[in-house]
Amino acid sequence: EAxxxxxxxxxVIEKGQTVTLRCDPISGHDNLYWYRRVMGKEIKFLxxxxxxxxxxxxxxPNNRFLAERTGGTYSTLKVQPxxxxxxxxxxxxxxxxxxxxxxxxxxxxxxx
Amino acid sequence: xxxxxxMEGPVxxxxxxxxxxxxxxxxxxxxxxxxxxxxxxxxxQLLLKATKADDKGSNKGFEAxxxxxxxxxxxxxxxxxxxxxxxxxxxxxxxxxxTYKYIFGTGTRLKVLA
Numbered sequence: 001e002a003x004x005x006x007x008x009x010x011x012v013i014e015k016g017q018t019v020t021l022r023c024d025p026i027s028g029h030d031n032l033y034w035y036r037r038v039m040g041k042e043i044k045f046l047x048x049x050x051x052x053x054x055x056x057x058x059x060x061p062n063n064r065f066l067a068e069r070t071g072g073t074y075s076t077l078k079v080q081p082x083x084x085x086x087x088x089x090x091x092x093x094x095x096x097x098x099x100x101x102x103x104x105x106x107x108x109x110x111x112x
Numbered sequence: 113x114x115x116x117x118x119m120e121g122p123v124x125x126x127x128x129x130x131x132x133x134x135x136x137x138x139x140x141x142x143x144x145x146x147x148x149x150x151x152x153x154x155x156x157q158l159l160l161k162a163t164k165a166d167d168k169g170s171n172k173g174f175e176a177x178x179x180x181x182x183x184x185x186x187x188x189x190x191x192x193x194x195x196x197x198x199x200x201x202x203x204x205x206x207x208x209x210x211t212y213k214y215i216f217g218t219g220t221r222l223k224v225l226a
Contacts, residue, residue, distance in 0.1 A: 004155070033213065042116070043156075043201060043216035056211050091156060101214070103148075103156035 002026065004104035006092050012110045018080040021107045025074070025094030031055075032075050033101065034067060038088035046090075049075060082111045114139045114209070118202045118217035125192055125224050133187040133200055133220045135176075141208030145169075145178055145185040148201040148216075156201065159187075192224045 005024040013019050025032045034046040046065070047057040051072035060067070064083070069075040079086050089108050093101040119134040137143065147159040147169070160169030165180035174189045185202060202217040 031212070035214075035216075037219075040218070042218045043203075043214075045213040045215070048211065048213060056213060059213075093156075095212075101158070105153070105155040 004092055004094050004102050006090075006104035006107050008107060009105065010108045010110075012112060013082055015084055015111055016081045018078065019082055019109060021077045021079075021090050021092075021109070023075045023077070023092030023094075023104060025092070026096075026102055029094035029096050029102075030072065031095045031097075032069060033093045033095075034075070034077055035059075035091045035093065036088045037091070037106075038085070043091065046077075079109075082109075084111050087111045114143065114204060114206055114215050116202050116204055116215055116217040118200075118220055120218070121199075121221040123220060123222045125222070127194055127224055127226050128191045129224075131187070131189040131192045131196075131222070133202075133222070135185045135187065135202035135217060137183050137185065137202075137204050139183075139204060139206050141206045143204040143206040145176070146203040146205070146214070147174070147176055147185070147187050148203060150199045150201070150219075152198070159200070192222070194224045194226050197222055197224045 032049040037043045045059040048055045049069045066078045089106045091106045093103045095101045115138045144163040146161045148156045149159045160171045162169040162178035168177045176187045199219045201219045203214045
């Protein structure tokens with residue numbers, strides 16, 4: 001079974017630019033989560049999809065962040081325009097039911 | 113609100129030493145507790161979990177016991193190996209909140225020297 005795939009693995013962009021992160025969950029997993037870890041701090045929840053619907057987006061920091069999940073399959077997280085404080089590692093996870101997340105390797109975003 | 117506090121690292125140990133990484137939590141309900149591990153260059157992997165008080169999670173020689181009276185879930189291993197070098201995250205999930213999102217601690221980096 002393929003795991004959760006995220007790409008790119010690394011991205012370096014300038015402040016003010018746009019970046020799109022992608023997550024391919026495990027096939028058949030209805031639940032998809034985005035988390036991020038900023039500057040060695042705790043990993044924080046961003047949002048939760050159930051299929052293509054946003055179940056909980058309480059962790060999205062502001063309206064510069066836009067998440068979508070096309071047809072209940074892969075998901076994208078767009079940051080536009082990027083700011084310095086958006087630098088960090090963005091993790092995606094998927095699950096079939098309640099617990100038992102499978103995490104991806106993460107995307108390290110650096111905004112300069 | 114719910115929160116997780118874990119000891120700051122880095123923790124540096126010699127091979128075969130005993131490991132303890134402290135984790136305490138605050139929760140309004142009856143959360144499930146988890147330890148995740150991130151090896152260099154890899155994603156987060158579930159190491160162990162416990163879903164109710166006095167449960168002990170164990171895996172790969174690691175153990176943690178859900179202590180409701182002390183609101184703790186400390187991670188222990190009797191004899192660490194170089195391959196255990198990684199970042200360890202304590203986390204909770206509280207279904208009573210209506211969601212399965214996790215609340216993580218800040219992570220503790222472990223370095224084991226040969």
